Amino acid sequence: MSRIGEMVRASKETDISVTLELDGTGLSDIRSGIGFLDHMLTLTALHGRMDLTVACRGDLDVDCHHSVEDLGIVLGQALSSALGGRTGISRFGTAYVPMDETLVRVSLDLSNRPFLACNLPFTAQRLGSLDTETICEFFRAVSQAGGITLHIDCLHGSNNHHIAEAAFKAFGRALREAAAVDPSIQGVLSTKGLL
16 A cells, blocks of 8 residues: 555645655655755655655745745654554654764654744854755644654764755655554554544
8 A cells, every 4th residue: 555645735825746665665756946946855855765845935035934944844744644544553653864064853743733943043144045944844744734743863974064964865765663553553643533
């Protein structure tokens, strides 16, 4: 059974479509109009072994904020759709990703209870055309729309590119672990009987 989520969102600020296949191989076609974000989402798909297609047209003449946040919303919705009732999934995932001097940890729970703690100490205002302050906004939107308790911590690091890259790779790896189907789990992994 393929776990695929497809979502579309159109507003006066953005026009976005996302297709996410959880049980993929890491293939991606990302076109957000923001080169650095495309690179980060390509890394997430590859290291999460998910197939991801993104098309986003946004008001980049204003700035990148609307595109980044709205894309996070649509990606979170696609993820939630792909997870369905969340039955049989491992639910929790944690990944540590080193990149030279940087080490980032992502720990998440596909709990259907959104929460974000994001500790990424960027010192640069921009990476390419992506405002670094929008990176945590992106993850907040994914968390809210996807029903994810998400903790992202840079344990140490000084290079802004490395911090961002390690965070997106770790997110992909942790998500793959949490979304994995475990045949020993009947229903959902919760004493409540629902997520």
